[in-house]
Every structure is written in structure tokens, then in C-alpha cells.
Amino acid sequence: MKLVDKVRAVKASISEKNKTRRQLRGPAHLQYAIADSITLLDRNAWTEITGNRCFFMSPGYLETMEQVLPLNLTPRYALIYNSTGSGPDHKRQPVAAIYMQIAEISVSQVRQVRPQKSVSGAVASTTSRAKKWLPTLNKLARGVARNIKENIKEKTTQRVLTCGNLLTFGQHGLAFAEGCDPKLAWHGVAEVLYRIRQAEKLVGKTHFVMIKDLHAPFTQQALHLENLSYRHVETEPNMVLTLRDEWKSYDDYLASLASKYRANIKNGVFKPIEETGCTVEHVTGLAALQSEFFALYKSVQMNADFRPIELRPEYFAALERAAGDGFRCSVVKRNQQILGFLISVADGDTAIAYHIGFDRAAAAELPIYLRLLHAGVADAISLGCKSVSFGRTALEPKAALGAKPQAFGVLLRHRQPVLNKLIKRLLLGIEHDDAPERNPFKKQ
16 A cells, blocks of 8 residues: 555544544534433333343342442443434334443442561661660651552542442343344444433532443444443453353262362362351342341451442342342351352343352361352252353353453543543553463363
């Protein structure tokens, strides 16, 4: 290609990008119903779009969750309509349903990491006379750091408008009508987020807008929102185990594993659990167990580096009521004491194995976490699901189950254009763990 042709191609590309940007910055010529509660929207229109495809977008689930959301979360909802015709022939066709959450997140929700070296360690070569002052210097440094941290806690709070559900993993914030134009629908999503952000100025500034847990086919559909300064960043993958049709029980799954993996599970997971008198059981009626469950949940949650939310004690029983027959809770017990739990919920053909809690002292001696993962496989099969979504943490043990990575990402936008450019550079430098390659199954 000649230089002149290359220049023309570049100019045409820039012109097309600017055209798309101007179009996205303008109205989508759609109609919107935005509400603070799911009960304020047209339930029939919402159900028409979401159908039975997503439990986490169902009116029953959303209505129940409104009563038990974490204290720093506020829900928002929207229906997008495409208006056709005029006068007597005027019709409104539902295009998309959107579930959003506004989160108040402070620095205190980031786990403090202890420094590797103290002041005394940094000046190990000082004279003996100077060393006499080191305890005082260390004490002073800790006091200053504590005061700064407390000051930051009070003043540094970020309001984040999220398109999605911070209580789950996966794209549980969007549903599009079948046959709709994806570009038009995403234009409408961006306009809804803009309108809510503007309205929220009455309460306080919205610092970030995030579209959470994008995966195929949403990722490619939404990438043109980068013309609105949204920045895409890939996160750790979601680990998904595909369940074979011939697996009618957990024993069928176990029999499909190669002998090495099967032996490791029996000797390294099942045997220690059984030899110490532990049992694995299903429990129901979580309202009576909410104190125990909350303590086990907190034991795990407090160890996370980032804790944007904290579930309320009554949340687990509410989820059980909302999910009904699609709910499973497996526990590891010893002497009638619950040492750990895993909650799975059927979301269409996928079991979401996502709420877990365990006693850390007991888990230091027993493979409670691994035993619960295997209970999640058994629960998904009993639910009649075709796959299990295990989430983004602990990639190695989930890969050993046979789970494969599903690419996840988020779109992020800051309200300040200058910070948006900075975020773009920061996001380009973010690294995440890749799932290891494992094939635990027999060769076919």
C-alpha cells in the first residue's frame, strides 16, 4: 500500500471513530423507565426481557434482595424501550432490562498489608547510640501512620455506580430482548448510566462507573463504549466445569477422572475428612443458622485483600427463600459443629457455587475448602445443571476439578477526564493470574 493510501486509511479510521463518539454522546432516541425499586417498574415488561434465563435478574430475587442488601449498597433499575409508530399506532417495545448498584467504598475496605521492614530494620547499620532511639522512632512512625490512615478512612470514600451485581460473579446486570440491535441497546445502557450519575449529584458525586463481569458475547458488543472513555480491563477468569450428560451422580463424575486424580481426591480430601469424624450434609432452614453461617463467612471475608461489601447475617436465609428448589447448601460438620459451608444456586443451566465460609483453624488441619468444592459438583448434578461456575479465586484447585477458564473483564470510567487517561495507563499495567492447564479426566 502506498503512503498516500495509508494516510487516507488512517484519516478515514479517525473520522469513523469521531463519528461514533459523537453519536454515542448524543441521545439514543430510546425511552427509559428508571426506578429505585424493582416494584416500581412494569413487571411484565421486565419478565418479557429476562424470561427464565437468569435467576439473578428475576423480579422475585431482586425484590427479596432489596430487603437484605449490604448497608453500603443502593439498588437502581431501568427498562429501555424502543418507540415505534405515532398516534394510535404508537407502540413501546422493551429492549433491555438493567440492574445496577451504587456502592460507597472506603479505604478501610482494603486489607492493610504489613510492611516488610520496620524502621529498625531499615537502619540496621546505625551506631549503638542511635539504636537507643529506635523504639521511640518506631512508636512515633506507627502513630503517624495510624493517624493518617484514620483520616483517609473518614475522607476517602468513593461512590461507584455498577452495572451488575456485587453479590455475585457473572453478567447479572443486563438482559437484552431477543433480536434487538446490540449497538443500539448498549447506547441505551450508556445513556441510563449517564442519567443516573447526573441524578445522583443531589446525593453526592459518583466517582466511578463500572460495567461488571463482561464475557462473551457481551465483551465484543460493548467495546465500542471505549469511545465514551470507558476502559476495558481483563480480570481473573471465571472457572467453569462443564457437566457431561452421562454424569447422573457425583460417583459418575469421580469415575470419569484419571486414576491419579481420583486417588489424590480419595486420599488427600475424602480420607482426612472421614478419619476425623467429619460428615458432609445438606442443610435447609438457614434462618435458624444465620449466626453460625455469618461467623464462618466473616472468617473468609476478612482475609480478602479487597472487601467492597459485607453481607448481612439475614442474607443467606433470604437467598434460600428466593431460590427455592434451585438452592443447595452443603456443610462439613464435626460433632454437630458446622466447620464450613458452600451455597450453590441454579441460574438456568448453570449452578453458581459462590458463597463459602469455613473455620480457618479447622481448615489449617483439614481440607475443608477442597471437600466443599467437590460438594459443589455433586450439588450441581443434583440440580440438573449443565455446568458449574466456581468464580475467580483459587484457580489451581478448580482447574484440578476439570474447570476451564472463561474470560472476564470490566469496563471502567472515572468522572474526571484527566483521571480517565491516568486510569487507562494504570489498567494497561495490571496483571492477573492465568488459570493453569489441567485435564483430570480419562482419555477418550
